[in-house]
Amino acid sequence: MNLNRTTSFQLDWLTVIVFTALVVFGYFNILSASVAGEFTSYLDISKPYGKQLFFILSSFVLIILTLAVDVKFYERFASIIYLGSILSLAGLFIFGKQVNGAISWYDFVGMTIQPSEFAKFATALALAKYISDLQTNIKEQKDQIKAAILVGLPAGLILLQNDAGSTLVFASLFFVFYREGIPQNYLLFAVFVAFLGIGTLKYSALSICFTLAGILLIYQLFFKRKKKKIGGVLIILILGIGLSFGVQWTHNNVLQKHQQDRIGLWLRLEKDPVKLESMKRSVSYNLNESEKAIRSGGTFGKGFRDGTRTKGNFVPEQHTDYIFSTVGEEWGFFGSSIVIILFLSLILRILYLAEQQKSQFSRVYGYGVASILFAHFLINIGMVMGLIPTIGIPLPFFSYGGSGLWGFTILIFIFLKLDSNRLNEW
């Protein structure tokens, strides 16, 4: 067994430094975005910046607790943590508090807790545990389905709570499946669906189907060696037609009006400039203001707490989902680029460490951590800069909120704990 406990405690300091830098920089931006006019005291608990300071301090306690627990605890209790998390999500339907149309919060004497933030590391742990189980072979369909249910359950519950953004984060765990060896075809299928979906929405199901048919016909006639076998091509065609109309139907019947509009704006579907202008003012008001704020920052930004658009509360939700616009306005191109580089370093470092793990459990979990962080990074910053449709999801360490910060802290430090143990693995 492990006799050398002290030397086993080897944290990856690079990750810790990047993490700290992000949290500290994030705090100052929350301060800037929520100070609005009068500044009282850093410790003013009635203001978001005061609370955030408290959240940051308490997350140090969480870090210590997370690192203090025996390393085997996480693997052993993964299923218990997962079950607890599912229960807490389900409990929302009974005890939850509705905010902005989503039932995602528990209200404990003035403190709100968002269980979906904790479901992320719980699911990652459970997935790691399941995949690394000796009984499981992820290359088999039966196990793939089981693993998918493991991820789908919390994702579905969160979707039912009307928090589509967070659901999407769980989809990022696909990268874990792929890394652990599910067939290539899944990836090709995913890319196929993505192209088909975007094409359908941009043009129409009918035109996409005809284009697909045309391409397949040319392939069949000129490039295929065994011209008589037509089955494969037909399957792709039928699948394509079904998917394309399916996407169109889903868009028209399942998505809500504001979601349709956001996608429409992203795909530049509206050509009438008058209507477009009015849509920009209503549907993508936030995005518009956020882009304006970022633009106005220029190369070097306006300086800490000197962003006029931030100070004047021009960007709604700025201290939560749109926090990156504060960075853009006050710190300019250079400051924003540094934030992006910090996120890149964090995610890539975790990925690198994950690949170094000797145990499959640690590796799968590490991959899960990187995937989740990547999803948040991609969706949030992409949205704030207008690269992808508006989807409400926080930017790790920057967006205001206790649950989020705690969730991400635990997510990362469980991995760092696992990693610290890899040298003297049993």
Place this chain on the structure above:
Amino acid sequence: MRKILLFGLVILTGICFIGRLYYLQIYTANEFDIDNDNAIRKVFHYPKRGYIYDRNDSLLVANQPSYDVMVIPREVEPLDTLLFCNLLKIDKDEFLKSYERAKNYSPRLPFPFLRHLSKEDYAFLSEKLRKFKGFYIQKRSLRDYQTSIGANVLGYIAEVNNKEIAKDSYYRLGDMIGKQGVEVSYEKKLRGVKGVKYIQKDIYNRDIGAYKQGAFDTLPVPGKDIKITIDSELQAYGELLMQNKIGGIVALEPSTGEILSLVSAPSYNPNLLVGRQRSKNYTKLYLDTIHRPLIDKGLTRMHVPGSPFKLLVALTALQENVITPKTNIICSERYVYGKNKRVMKCHCGGGFRNLDSGISYSCNSYFSMAFRSTIEKYSNASESMNIWSSHIKSFGLGNFLGNDLSVGKKGNIPDGNYYDKWYPEFQWGATTIISNAIGQGEILVTPIQLANMTAAIANKGYYYTPHIIKSIEGESMDPNFTIPKQTSIEPKYYDPIIEGMHNVYNKGTANFLKVPGIEICGKTGTAENFTKIDGVKQQLTDHSIFVAFAPKDDPKIAIAILVENGYYGSRWAGRIASLMIEKYIKGEVTLKRMEKLVIEKSLENEYLKPYSGKPFKINDQ
């Protein structure tokens, strides 16, 4: 592949994000501009506009406070319109009209809702104003004229128009700007610099404190007081003499180029163009197309100079050595020239004429001879004409004087090219253009150019660019006004000319205009002029013109007078010249009978003739 997919995607995302940032923040950045950020409200503090004093330190123009009600439509909340209209003393229609205009201009920029509130209305309103969200009072200062004279010199200020805003970003809608006279010429000195406070606003347009603790705020810089060269007593006297006449008087101090008076008749009371009645009065003045009171006739009325121009013809001939003071002719009351024996009449009385008597009796024949000799001096008429023209132009004719007055005209001094173009197929010569010799022809001058020419003769060969500015608080004089400009005529040639001008008073055409105790040199002029009535060119009564300077040995004043359609030179212009000179040099007028005659004379009938629609006679007594 399985190991690097996520690696690759993460790096790709990072590159896309930094690219997007580059696009937003560098490539298409709206680099922060404190003046155009709708998150910042600018509050202006208008400084005092500089006062205007005359050369003897009497205050001509001061300021009075004015209160404009401004509105920012976006911030307006439902209000008690009845109460509001009562406070402002307007009716509901006016209210709605103004509000509509403000909204059309911009929902978020301040718009002058109602201008020039009286002090009393302001006092009542300011108590209740907090009830009316979106309205506020902007204090400005309006002019307060201490005098009723010199409207054309002092000019006026009015609200900037869009063209002026586009030209100079200093101005905002509702600001006042000089529109005429010294208010234009010295706008930047007089206006000062308005102070600005930058106030940070939030999305609901509420003030949330000074932007960057007021780091960019500026204090207003008060406008500078200026002193102008006008002698307001002389100016007032000139305006009195010119009443019921159209024309201009320009009086200069030859030793400095300072403009002692600049009369444009008819004029108007400058107080008419202040405050709420401004636009009504302005329209009235603007629409008076017979008298054109808004036009400065002393600066912009171009006319043929008539006989005073003979002085320059003589000087040029002397300089070119084609005559001497002793050169003489016999005038047969006509000058016959050219192949076809064309005739120019002369009113000098005929007989033996030399330079001196030529000037004093204004002999057409003598100057025709002098001009002809000058133009025929060189082999080529065009070449001679160019030389002649450059001599004449050295007196500041034919071009802008470069003075500090807001308006002016170039006039016209033809040269060789001018006639080459005019007569492309025809070999023109001195006789073709002989009417220039007596100041008719193609020459055009303004009264201020004539006055300047007279000053140059008085100075024997140089002049200072005429100017209206005497001094600006704490600034030194523009060297353009302190460095003398030389004419191309040698000083020695001026003596016989000045002698001749003196004799105009002693025995010549102005002998009945003598002023006891003052040696005046002058020259009468009569300028033919024409108008078009229903497309037909028709001659009007001649303009009465006079130039003079005095005293002869140490000139203190040089003056040019134009009385439109006043008939011959000594008739009105000459009388006015003598009265003005006496007034300026002695400080009082002894020629009471002459003064009474001039003041009582009205030329109104003369001016209405062309508009009567009936045939009329000209040049009748």
